[in-house]
Amino acid sequence: MRAELARRIALHIGSAEKLATEVPGLLLSRRTAPTAPASVNYEPSIAVVAQGKKRAVLGRTPFLFDESRYLLTSLDLPIVSQVTEASEEAPFLCLALKLEMPVVRELMSREEIPAPEAASESPAMATGEITLELLDACCRLVGLLDAPRDIPFLSGLIQREIVYRILQGAEGARLRAIATLGDQSHRTAKAIAWLRLNYTKPLRVEELAQMAGMGVSTLHHHFRVLTAMSPLQYQKQLRLHAARGRMLVDGLDAASAGFEVGYESASQFNREYSRFFGQPPGRDIRTLRAPGARPMEAADSR
Numbered sequence: 139m140r141a142e143l144a145r146r147i148a149l150h151i152g153s154a155e156k157l158a159t160e161v162p163g164l165l166l167s168r169r170t171a172p173t174a175p176a177s178v179n180y181e182p183s184i185a186v187v188a189q190g191k192k193r194a195v196l197g198r199t200p201f202l203f204d205e206s207r208y209l210l211t212s213l214d215l216p217i218v219s220q221v222t223e224a225s226e227e228a229p230f231l232c233l234a235l236k237l238e239m240p241v242v243r244e245l246m247s248r249e250e251i252p253a254p255e256a257a258s259e260s261p262a263m264a265t266g267e268i269t270l271e272l273l274d275a276c277c278r279l280v281g282l283l284d285a286p287r288d289i290p291f292l293s294g295l296i297q298r299e300i301v302y303r304i305l306q307g308a309e310g311a312r313l314r315a316i317a318t319l320g321d322q323s324h325r326t327a328k329a330i331a332w333l334r335l336n337y338t339k340p341l342r343v344e345e346l347a348q349m350a351g352m353g354v355s356t357l358h359h360h361f362r363v364l365t366a367m368s369p370l371q372y373q374k375q376l377r378l379h380a381a382r383g384r385m386l387v388d389g390l391d392a393a394s395a396g397f398e399v400g401y402e403s404a405s406q407f408n409r410e411y412s413r414f415f416g417q418p419p420g421r422d423i424r425t426l427r428a429p430g431a432r433p434m435e436a437a438d439s440r
Contacts, residue, residue: 139273140205144188146280147231161282161293163236169224177415178219179379182237182313184304185209186268186276190230191223196263197366203265208272210304212237212313213262213327214334215365216375233276235300242317245301262316262327262364266309275299316364325350326360333369337376338400343369377401378414385423392419 147166151157157166163183169190180194191204195218203209204223224230279296282289304310315323329350333341346369347357361369381395390398396407396419412418417425 139270139277140188140268143186143233143273143277143280144231146277146283147188147233148229150280150283151231159283160286161279161289163238163297164279164293165234165236166280167230167232167234169221169230170226171221171224173221173224175218175220177375177379178217179376180211180215180217180219180263182213182239183211183234184237184300185211185232185234186272188231188233189228190221190232192230192232193220193222194218194263195220196261199261199263199366201263201265206268207265208268210264210266210309210313211262212264212316213330213364215263216372216379217263233280235276235279235297237301237313238297239317241298242301242305242313245298245305246314246317259363260312261366262312262323264309264312266304266307269303272300272303275303312364322352322356322360323364325352326357326364329357329361329369330365330372333373334376337373337380338398340400341370341373374410375414378411381407381411381419382415382422385419386426395419 148168150159151166151168153168155168158164159166175195185192185203186208187204189205191202192209194201194203194209196215201209202222221230275296279293279300282293282296305314312323315321316327318324329346332349333346343354343357347354350357352360358368361367361372365372367375377399381392381399381401384390384395384398385392392408392411393404396404396411401407408418411422415422
């Protein structure tokens with residue numbers, strides 16, 4: 139089954155490195171060599187590797203996923219990503235499927251799914267065993283690319299099955315908590331979603347905590363549990379990623395990009411950018427634009 143999934147992914151992605159497919163939320167990726175660590179944003183999704191290995195680091199915690207373990211991301215998270223095993227003979231082949239919270243909530247309300255207990259300190263990222271049932275559903279989802287007329291009707295059903303498989307396992311406990319209205323994880327997720335949409339604005343943690351219906355210290359605790367960083371650190375990473383994209387894709391200079399994402403001081407922006415990405419903005423963008431570089435890997439969400 140795993141070999142069949144690898145065959146189908148390879149067939150449809152060809153020689154490309156990424157392919158946003160006609161199936162809503164389904165992204166295929168391929169690498170023929172290990173990659174350097176790249177700062178990226180992961181959205182709520184499941185990543186299933188058919189061939190090769192990859193590593194994602196949230197804060198200081200590494201998550202390894204390969205042919206035997208999938209990666210589950212339950213929130214928008216800035217992480218460091220790296221393909222660690224890939225070659226021309228055996229390329230890294232992976233699918234990522236975006237998870238829609240309304241679908242998660244619908245399944246939780248309608249299906250008889252055993253509710254595993256969540257570890258109180260578990261982050262919004264986890265790995266889980268790839269079962270035969272999950273592989274079968276993933277194969278059928280990629281297989282829809284051979285029958286485009288079936289996509290509108292069947293893709294939603296297969297995606298619901300994949301979410302069902304996730305929720306059955308212990309790894310789905312945090313996803314369940316985030317999707318549960320009133321749960322502290324859900325309230326923290328609301329604050330995180332607001333911050334993601336308003337990262338250019340000045341951050342007032344008291345207002346963020348009030349929005350989540352929590353005290354400041356409680357929000358700080360749950361925010362750090364889910365994201366491995368404080369609200370201020372999360373905002374900073376969002377700003378730096380956005381500024382990098384504006385310089386790389388739209389050609390903005392460093393000062394303009396910094397001001398656009400919310401920095402009031404060009405020197406502070408340059409200092410924090412250099413600390414986070416390893417070199418000053420101008421040099422970093424020239425490096426990403428150099429022949430052989432992978433500029434979109436730094437700007438993509440996956």
